Amino acid sequence: xxxxxxxxxxxxxxxxxxxxxxxxxxxxxxxxxxxxxxxxxxxxxxxxxxxxxxxxxxxxxxxxxxxxxxxxxxxxxxxxxxxxxxxxxxxxxxxxxxxxxxxxxxxxxxxxxxxxxxxxxxxxxxxxxxxxxxxxxxxxxxxxxxxxxxxxxxxxxxxxxxxxxxxxxxxxxxxxxxxxxxxxxxxxxxxxxxxxxxxxxxxxxxxxxxxxxxxxxxxxxxxxxxxxxxxxxxxxxxxxxxxxxxxxxxxxxxxxxxxxxxxxxxxxxxxxxxxxxxxxxxxxxxxxxxxxxxxxxxxxxxxxxxxxxxxxxxxxxxxxxxxxxxxxxxxxxxxxxxxxxxxxxxxxxxxxxxxxx
Amino acid sequence: xxxxxxxxxxxxxxxxxxxxxxxxxxxxxxxxxxxxxxxxxxxxxxxxxxxxxxxxxxxxxxxxxxxxxxxxxxxxxxxxxxxxxxxxxxxxxxxxxxxxxxxxxxxxxxxxxxxxxxxxxxxxxxxxxxxxxxxxxxxxxxxxxxxxxxxxxxxxxxxxxxxxxxxxxxxxxxxxxxxxxxxxxxxxxxxxxxxxxxxxxxxxxxxxxxxxxxxxxxxxxxxxxxxxxxxxxxxxxxxxxxxxxxxxxxxxxxxxxxxxxxxxxxxxxxxxxx
Numbered sequence: 001x002x003x004x005x006x007x008x009x010x011x012x013x014x015x016x017x018x019x020x021x022x023x024x025x026x027x028x029x030x031x032x033x034x035x036x037x038x039x040x041x042x043x044x045x046x047x048x049x050x051x052x053x054x055x056x057x058x059x060x061x062x063x064x065x066x067x068x069x070x071x072x073x074x075x076x077x078x079x080x081x082x083x084x085x086x087x088x089x090x091x092x093x094x095x096x097x098x099x100x101x102x103x104x105x106x107x108x109x110x111x112x113x114x115x116x117x118x119x120x121x122x123x124x125x126x127x128x129x130x131x132x133x134x135x136x137x138x139x140x141x142x143x144x145x146x147x148x149x150x151x152x153x154x155x156x157x158x159x160x161x162x163x164x165x166x167x168x169x170x171x172x173x174x175x176x177x178x179x180x181x182x183x184x185x186x187x188x189x190x191x192x193x194x195x196x197x198x199x200x201x202x203x204x205x206x207x208x209x210x211x212x213x214x215x216x217x218x219x220x221x222x223x224x225x226x227x228x229x230x231x232x233x234x235x236x237x238x239x240x241x242x243x244x245x246x247x248x249x250x251x252x253x254x255x256x257x258x259x260x261x262x263x264x265x266x267x268x269x270x271x272x273x274x275x276x277x278x279x280x281x282x283x284x285x286x287x288x289x290x291x292x293x294x295x296x297x298x299x300x301x302x303x304x305x306x307x308x309x310x311x312x313x314x315x316x317x318x319x320x321x322x323x324x325x326x327x328x329x330x331x332x333x334x335x336x337x338x339x340x341x342x343x344x345x346x347x348x349x350x351x352x353x354x355x356x357x
Numbered sequence: 358x359x360x361x362x363x364x365x366x367x368x369x370x371x372x373x374x375x376x377x378x379x380x381x382x383x384x385x386x387x388x389x390x391x392x393x394x395x396x397x398x399x400x401x402x403x404x405x406x407x408x409x410x411x412x413x414x415x416x417x418x419x420x421x422x423x424x425x426x427x428x429x430x431x432x433x434x435x436x437x438x439x440x441x442x443x444x445x446x447x448x449x450x451x452x453x454x455x456x457x458x459x460x461x462x463x464x465x466x467x468x469x470x471x472x473x474x475x476x477x478x479x480x481x482x483x484x485x486x487x488x489x490x491x492x493x494x495x496x497x498x499x500x501x502x503x504x505x506x507x508x509x510x511x512x513x514x515x516x517x518x519x520x521x522x523x524x525x526x527x528x529x530x531x532x533x534x535x536x537x538x539x540x541x542x543x544x545x546x547x548x549x550x551x552x553x554x555x556x557x558x559x560x561x562x563x564x565x566x567x568x569x570x571x572x573x574x575x576x577x578x579x580x581x582x583x584x585x586x587x588x589x590x591x592x593x594x595x596x597x598x599x600x601x602x603x604x605x606x607x608x609x610x611x612x613x614x615x616x617x618x619x620x621x622x623x624x625x626x627x628x629x630x631x
Contacts (some may be wrong), residue, residue, distance in 0.1 A: 054529055073533040087530035100544075101534035145530075152534065172597045 002029040005188055006051065007156065011060035013046055020046045021057070022212045028156075028190060033182050035191045035199040038209035039235070044192045047209075048158050051190060052081045065155070079156040082148035084164055087143045088133050094120075094144055095129040101152040124180065126162070139170045146181070156188040163198065175201050197238045200224060208232050225353035229342055233275040240281065240317055244274040252341060255312035259290045259334070264339040273342045280338035281318035283307070289331030295324050390600035399590040402604025410586060410603065414610070417583040420497060420572075421565035424504040425512075428561045429554065431505070432512040437546070440520040451517060456508045466503055473499055473575070495577030508564060512557040519553025520546075520586045563611050583607055589610045 006028040013021040021043045028034050036044035049055040050062060053074035062070045065333035069077060080101070088097050092126065095116050102112045103166055120126050123143035143164055149157055159178075165173045178203055182189050193199055199206050200220040208215040208223060208231075216228045230241045244254040246266040254274050266272060286292045293311025305323055309316040311332055324330070393400050404410060457465060465573060472478050473493040480490050493499050523546065531545045569584030576582075583603065590600030 052529075054532075061407070074529070075535045075537055081530070081533045083530055085524070085526055085527045087524065087526040089527065089531070089545060095587060100531070100536075104535040104540060148530075 001283055002031060003070055004028070005030045005032075005065060006190075007063040008050075009049070011047070011062070011064065012052060013043075013050065013055065013057050020212055021050075024060070024214060026207060026214065026217070028188060031186050031188055033179070033189045033191065033204045035206050036209055036234070037193060037196060037199040037206050038215075043211040043212040044209050045160060046195075048081075048160055048192045051156075051203070052079065052158050053077050055245060059231070073324075078154055079158060080152050080154040081158040081160065082142070082145050082149050082162045084161045086138075086145045088141055088145055088148070090133055092133070093129070094125075094131050094133065094136075097144060098132070098148045098151055099241070100148065103349045105152070107301075113172075115151045120148070121150045122184070123147045123177070126146075139174065142166065142174070142295060143177075146178075150181070150185060150187075151191070154187065154191060159189060159191045162195050162280060163195075164193075165325050171340060178202055190244040196303050200236070208235060210235075215287060222288070226340065228344070229345060230273045230275065233273075233342070238278050238317055238319075240274075240276040240278065240314075241272045242314060244272050246270040246272050246341060250336075252339065255291065255314050257291050257312065259339070260336045261339040261341060262336050263339075266341060271344050274301045275340040276334055276338065276343060278306070278317040278319040279304075280334055281309075281316060282333040282335075283290045283309070283318055283320055283322070283324065284331040284333050286329045289333035291332045293330060293332060295326050298324055299325055375382060385601045385604055388598050389605045390602075391598060401598050404599055404602055405606045410583070411581045413586050414583040414607070415564055416581070417495075420501055420504065420580075420582065421562050424501050424508065424565045425562045427501065427505050427559055428509050428512040429558065431509060431534060432490070432516050432557065432565060433554075436513060436517040436520045436550075438446075439517060440523075451513075454513055455510050457506075462507065463570065463574075466571055469499075469506065470494065470574055473502075483531065486540055494575065495579050497576070497580055498584075499575040500572045500580050503575040504565045504568065507571065508561040511560040511564075515556035515560065516550055516553040519550040523549050551621065555621060559615055559618055566611060566614070567607060 004027045008024060008026045011021050012019075012022040024043070024047065026047075036047055038044050050057050051211055051306055053072060053076075057070065060070070061068055088127060089100065090306070092100070098116045098119055099112045102115060103317065107115075116129060117126075120128055125140060125143055125147070128136075128140075128144075133144075135143065142165075146157075146162070163174050167173060175198060178191075179190070184272070191199075191202065200223075203220055205217065206220055206223045207217050216223055216232045218226075224236055227236060227239075233239045233241055242254045244252050246252050246263075246269070248259060248268050249264040249266075250261060252261050252263075252272065252274060253259075282289070291311045293309040293316065295307055296310050296315070299306040299309045301319075304319045304321050307318045307320060307324060309318060309330060309332060316332060318332075389401050390397060390399070392400070405414065406587065423457050435454070439447065474480070475490060479493065484490060522610065527549075528541055528545060529539045536544065567584050569582060569588045571610075572580045572582045572585055573588075584607075586605070587603050590596045590603065594600075
């Protein structure tokens with residue numbers, strides 16, 4: 001495994017009575033694309049601002065490269081930020097914007113010019129040196145903001161919802177560009193977003209946060225396929241989250257029906273949350289599944305149809321490429337491997353986390 | 358038809374412009390360029406070269422410049438403080454600084470006349486703490502003091518407005534890229550407030566240059582600004598021709614100073630005042 005570059009230890013931050021972060025512990029490895037993902041107010045931006053030096057934690061330490069930088073001001077830190085609203089300097093040309101950090105470091109003129117050309121090439125805006133900021137579109141401005149940050153060769157690039165203001169098509173293009181940049185530059189990216197699709201596309205590691213707590217840390221596949229609790233399951237993609245009871249190993253009861261699953265070790269007759277992804281719900285002829293129901297709505301989504309099925313009092317969500325008509329009676333089947341069983345939240349904190357869903 | 362109607366709406370303003378801007382200007386020019394019996398002459402304009410007039414216009418420029426500088430030095434840090442602390446009653450504090458503008462101008466100057474007089478409160482306090490009497494009234498310092506007091510809000514408002522328009526994330530970005538507080542001030546805050554500074558400078562310098570009431574009341578007739586000279590020509594000397602001639606010269610000075618400021622104002626924000 002790669003070396004740990006940043007270590008956040010016991011970070012606590014509150015504004016007045018409002019606790020934003022509570023004893024947060026997190027490490028970030030070298031050359032990793034790590035995404036802090038969560039709904040607004042979950043503390044992800046505050047975490048990033050503490051990393052950038054714009055906020056000081058009430059308690060805890062920020063260790064960067066084996067050095068305690070908790071009290072270090074932003075201009076002394078070896079990392080750069082790409083802000084949500086670009087934050088370009090309106091009175092400077094594009095070249096001057098990019099050169100800003102380098103001029104402060106007193107680099108030679110030739111070096112700076114070289115770097116500007118290199119950075120503009122990297123973000124696909126060659127020849128834009130002398131344009132003014134106002135003449136750029138949002139996507140172009142954000143790419144200049146990225147160029148301005150990376151010319152300083154930071155060890156870590158912090159990105160605060162940098163694609164939030166862009167339209168869908170541009171956002172997807174920029175996602176690929178960011179992945180390419182990260183691979184070409186070999187620096188650590190810490191990315192903050194509330195967009196789960198963005199997080200799944202780009203990250204090596206996703207940190208799901210809610211209400212100041214880390215809910216789950218893992219690869220995109222782990223987070224999507226094995227969410228640890230109902231919050232994560234619901235936040236990452238659509239899910240059917242159903243109250244269930246674990247009857248015994250490999251048998252769970254939901255909505256009055258016992259169905260086979262692959263999970264073990266929950267004990268007997270334990271209340272659990274059962275998560276089933278919509279694409280894992282198979283629609284079969286009535287009587288052939290473990291449950292029968294009636295289709296209540298069909299919505300065309302492009303690649304697939306999103307279908308709602310009312311069965312045993314629960315509105316199931318199913319994704320399928322087959323077209324059905326509302327009102328049809330169908331059966332529901334899910335293969336045991338695709339049924340996720342999760343413990344009910346135990347602590348009050350986790351309970352609180354669920355309310356916000 | 359509709360278009361014609363719309364043009365009619367501009368009518369009152371058109372009449373206003375002719376009656377209250379162009380005609381008076383034409384009259385001033387006519388008086389400036391004629392003698393009492395109506396003959397054409399440049400002598401009213403050339404009268405500025407008279408040593409007395411040169412002395413007063415130089416004094417006007419000097420006191421105007423000092424007043425502008427003092428206002429700028431006072432207003433800029435204040436605006437930085439007001440805009441950087443995002444406290445709850447921020448706009449109320451700004452309002453307090455602007456409030457004196459709503460009080461009668463003469464009243465404020467008369468009040469200072471009483472405060473600064475030889476037997477006034479300021480001198481009584483100075484005497485009480487053992488510094489002794491200082492002659493303050495009827496000096497150039499008193500005139501500058503009055504000007505600063507009167508015109509400071511005109512410096513604060515435009516600078517404050519340009520200061521609050523700077524987004525906090527712009528400053529954060531600068532610090533993020535390695536800029537210390539001084540660099541942020543010089544490279545970011547100052548250039549972004551330049552148009553506000555220029556507006557403020559024009560709005561303070563122009564009235565300071567042309568003022569005569571303040572110098573009359575706080576200068577006690579001993580501080581003779583070009584405004585006082587012009588006033589005397591109209592009110593006492595009743596030589597409207599000479600007064601108009603000097604007015605035209607003064608206008609040229611005002612226009613020149615504004616054009617000079619405009620050179621520094623690249624983004625055109627300062628042109629809003631003229």
